Amino acid sequence: MSNSSLKSTKRTGLFFVLPFFLLFIALLIFPLIYSGYISLYHKGLVGGNKFVGFENYVKMIHDPLWLSSVIRVALYFLLQVPLMLIIATFCALAIDSGKLRFPKFFRIAIFIPYAVPAVIGAIIWSYFYGYNYGFLNTVLGYFHIGKVNFFATQLSSLNSISALVTWEFAGYNMIILYAALKGLSTELYEAAAVDGAGAIKTAIRIKLPQLYPAIFLTLIFSIIGSFQLFTEPLQFQNLAPTTFNDQYSPNVYAYNVAFKGQQLNYAATISFSLGLIIAIVATAATLIGSRKGEKLI
Amino acid sequence: MTSIKKRSVVVAAVATLLASTVLVSVSAQSANAAPAANAAIKKAMDTPTTLTFWSWLPGQQNQVDLFTAKYPKIKVKLVNVGSGGAEYSKIKAGLAAKAGLPDVAQIEFQYVPTFKVLNGLANIAPYLSRTWKSQFPAWISAQVTDSNGGVWAVPQDSGPMGLLYRSDVFAANKITPPKTWAEFATAAATLHKADAKQYISNMVMDSGNMNGLYWQAGARPFKMTSSTAINIKLNDAATKKVTKFWGDLYSAGNLPADPYWTSDWNAAFNKGKFLSWPAAAWGIGTVAAAAADTKGNWRSAPLPTWDGKAVSGNWGGSTVAVMSTSKNVIAAAVLADFVNTDAAAAVSLTKPPTGDFPVMNTVLSSAAFSSGTNEFYGGTTVQKNFADYNATVGKNYEWSPFQDQVYTYWTNDVLDAILKKTDTAAAVDKWQADTVAYAKAQGYTVTTN
Numbered sequence: 001m002s003n004s005s006l007k008s009t010k011r012t013g014l015f016f017v018l019p020f021f022l023l024f025i026a027l028l029i030f031p032l033i034y035s036g037y038i039s040l041y042h043k044g045l046v047g048g049n050k051f052v053g054f055e056n057y058v059k060m061i062h063d064p065l066w067l068s069s070v071i072r073v074a075l076y077f078l079l080q081v082p083l084m085l086i087i088a089t090f091c092a093l094a095i096d097s098g099k100l101r102f103p104k105f106f107r108i109a110i111f112i113p114y115a116v117p118a119v120i121g122a123i124i125w126s127y128f129y130g131y132n133y134g135f136l137n138t139v140l141g142y143f144h145i146g147k148v149n150f151f152a153t154q155l156s157s158l159n160s161i162s163a164l165v166t167w168e169f170a171g172y173n174m175i176i177l178y179a180a181l182k183g184l185s186t187e188l189y190e191a192a193a194v195d196g197a198g199a200i201k202t203a204i205r206i207k208l209p210q211l212y213p214a215i216f217l218t219l220i221f222s223i224i225g226s227f228q229l230f231t232e233p234l235q236f237q238n239l240a241p242t243t244f245n246d247q248y249s250p251n252v253y254a255y256n257v258a259f260k261g262q263q264l265n266y267a268a269t270i271s272f273s274l275g276l277i278i279a280i281v282a283t284a285a286t287l288i289g290s291r292k293g294e295k296l297i
Numbered sequence: 298m299t300s301i302k303k304r305s306v307v308v309a310a311v312a313t314l315l316a317s318t319v320l321v322s323v324s325a326q327s328a329n330a331a332p333a334a335n336a337a338i339k340k341a342m343d344t345p346t347t348l349t350f351w352s353w354l355p356g357q358q359n360q361v362d363l364f365t366a367k368y369p370k371i372k373v374k375l376v377n378v379g380s381g382g383a384e385y386s387k388i389k390a391g392l393a394a395k396a397g398l399p400d401v402a403q404i405e406f407q408y409v410p411t412f413k414v415l416n417g418l419a420n421i422a423p424y425l426s427r428t429w430k431s432q433f434p435a436w437i438s439a440q441v442t443d444s445n446g447g448v449w450a451v452p453q454d455s456g457p458m459g460l461l462y463r464s465d466v467f468a469a470n471k472i473t474p475p476k477t478w479a480e481f482a483t484a485a486a487t488l489h490k491a492d493a494k495q496y497i498s499n500m501v502m503d504s505g506n507m508n509g510l511y512w513q514a515g516a517r518p519f520k521m522t523s524s525t526a527i528n529i530k531l532n533d534a535a536t537k538k539v540t541k542f543w544g545d546l547y548s549a550g551n552l553p554a555d556p557y558w559t560s561d562w563n564a565a566f567n568k569g570k571f572l573s574w575p576a577a578a579w580g581i582g583t584v585a586a587a588a589a590d591t592k593g594n595w596r597s598a599p600l601p602t603w604d605g606k607a608v609s610g611n612w613g614g615s616t617v618a619v620m621s622t623s624k625n626v627i628a629a630a631v632l633a634d635f636v637n638t639d640a641a642a643a644v645s646l647t648k649p650p651t652g653d654f655p656v657m658n659t660v661l662s663s664a665a666f667s668s669g670t671n672e673f674y675g676g677t678t679v680q681k682n683f684a685d686y687n688a689t690v691g692k693n694y695e696w697s698p699f700q701d702q703v704y705t706y707w708t709n710d711v712l713d714a715i716l717k718k719t720d721t722a723a724a725v726d727k728w729q730a731d732t733v734a735y736a737k738a739q740g741y742t743v744t745t746n
Contacts, residue, residue, distance in 0.1 A: 044738065044739040044740030044741075045414050045415070045698060045699065045739040045740060045741070046414070046524065046525040046739065046740040046741055047525070047740035065709075126559075127560070130559070130560060130561045131555070131561055132555070132561040132564060132565065132570075133560065133561055133564050134561070238556055238557070238558055238559060239556050239559055240556060241502065241556055241708050241712065242708060242709075242712055242713045242716055245708065245709055245713075246705045246708070246709070247709075256705065258389075259382075259385070259386040259389050259390070259701075260382075260701035260702055260705055261699070261701070261702045261705070261735070262389065262411075262415065262699065262701075262702075262739075263738075263739075264393060
């Protein structure tokens with residue numbers, strides 16, 4: 001290939017990525033820089049806009065409401081993500097084993113909740129969780145079990161949200177893992193079969209170890225997703241206003257600080273820091289999770 | 298009209314000359330306006346214009362139709378972008394971005410100062426008649442005007458409070474509608490003791506509902522002493538008394554704590570779990586829609602009082618305001634005014650599907666309004682009852698320019714303490730402290746007298 005044709009190929013390539021690249025800059029890079037920029041200012045309802053350096057960040061670190069929101073999503077991450085990934089991995093292995101009847105139906109049925117918009121999902125689940133006349137309490141009533149308040153405490157509310165989000169995202173993660181399984185070399189399965197390994201043994205001993213990088217990828221997605229918890233607590237707020245308070249998660253807090261509290265600068269500070277926290281947690285997970293000599297991401 | 302002072306002498310002089318030629322056919326509601334404005338209004342209403350109007354009021358299209366029938370050159374795009382907070386978030390985002398805002402928007406009374414301090418509202422005083430204010434009860438118009446003669450919104454409906462109650466269950470338990478809150482507490486114990494599944498009412502979980510009860514008890518928490526100075530007194534004796542009253546009822550087990558506006562909450566009215574509700578006038582329709590099975594068994598009474606003196610509070614009510622960003626402020630002002638104060642429009646607001654409680658004196662005192670009976674309330678004149686309570690609403694109530702934040706702190710501090718059965722007085726003090734700290738951070742000079 002001559003030098004000039006290489007150049008033109010490069011230019012063509014640039015042309016193809018341009019639409020994405022422009023949107024990427026306009027919708028991601030620019031807002032990121034802008035929110036970082038306005039987080040260094042303070043504008044009150046009265047008085048002008050002034051540069052305050054890192055004052056908003058200092059205020060945030062000393063803000064108990066902010067701290068409670070970060071601790072809550074960290075706890076939520078620990079409660080929800082392991083359970084969801086175990087279910088997703090189990091389902092992916094089950095479908096891949098070839099031992100299921102109607103595997104395509106099974107696959108779609110688990111995936112469908114992901115296609116339901118988060119707001120609608122939250123509304124559906126709010127009917128499940130209703131205290132007096134909700135579906136779950138009605139069923140418990142048939143068995144003469146007392147009513148359960150699914151949002152009584154912060155912990156029970158996290159469990160209730162965990163169940164909903166697991167329902168919503170297990171299928172999405174299952175599809176990623178299933179695709180990874182399909183990409184594995186089948187030679188090892190044949191060797192295992194020759195050695196007398198059954199479907200379960202093959203799944204645990206052969207498939208699972210090779211699936212590790214894909215599981216790790218879903219873990220990183222889940223870290224990002226769980227720290228950004230927003231829609232569900234906002235939707236549930238009217239069901240338990242003191243439990244799903246205005247600082248339930250960092251994103252809920254940023255939203256309320258911006259739109260109820262009219263403190264856009266402080267909201268930008270919270271959002272910008274959340275990005276930083278997610279980056280730190282994801283990096284830490286990568287460092288801990290990497291096996292020797294292996295590049296996970 | 299004081300607004301004429303603001304207008305430059307030259308403009309006024311030129312416009313007066315012009316106005317003398319066009320004054321022949323001015324529209325009814327501008328008949329008394331300043332001459333300069335009359336010419337401008339006539340011109341604006343004759344110019345083809347499209348106005349965007351955000352509102353969540355059911356049936357608002359009816360009043361818009363009356364408007365466009367009268368002003369065929371003006372097109373109105375009525376959009377429901379969500380009710381209350383959902384709409385306000387969009388307006389606040391639009392104000393920050395200086396784009397994407399409507400010309401006219403529905404805004405509750407309690408948020409008029411908020412949008413005013415955000416420079417979101419246009420002063421429409423120049424386009425209103427001299428006698429405009431006197432169409433409304435004084436305490437209503439006081440909430441949309443300022444001492445400099447500015448008018449920032451047009452009142453649409455209001456929410457004077459009364460007690461809606463189940464007369465059949467009350468009678469079966471030999472209870473008359475409580476005249477005082479002490480009687481209410483006694484009745485609460487009697488009713489729950491008679492049947493563990495029934496409660497006199499629900500815990501007041503909604504910040505606006507509780508605010509109406511604080512209002513009734515005499516709380517006047519905010520006073521703007523200048524545009525940058527505010528007096529905040531959320532922790533006065535009246536507020537502590539009301540908070541303790543409801544906290545004690547809840548602690549004693551005589552009230553459930555069901556979140557408002559949920560399907561459970563609606564069902565609780567229908568299934569006889571809640572036997573009364575200290576509600577606003579618009580609650581007449583809320584209960585009727587929620588509790589169809591109990592039709593005919595509900596009645597209304599004045600709110601129980603603290604000292605036997607008939608005083609009510611207010612909860613809710615909306616205005617229609619013109620956004621400061623509108624490029625057609627005059628047409629927008631005429632629209633905002635017309636949909637609420639035009640004789641036919643004002644009456645239609647009180648009819649289904651809207652069913653607003655009126656703010657126009659003429660409608661409040663009209664025979665048609667006060668003679669209307671309601672089958673759900675046993676054929677009583679429940680509307681007229683609320684018009685009577687309306688006359689007793691405590692006057693001179695002022696809202697803060699950050700009412701959302703005040704309510705957020707109320708839920709965090711006060712409601713949380715009630716539900717956890719901890720010290721309510723300390724919670725009210727914390728509410729005050731949080732709000733003061735917030736106001737100071739926003740740049741206000743704060744006093745706490």
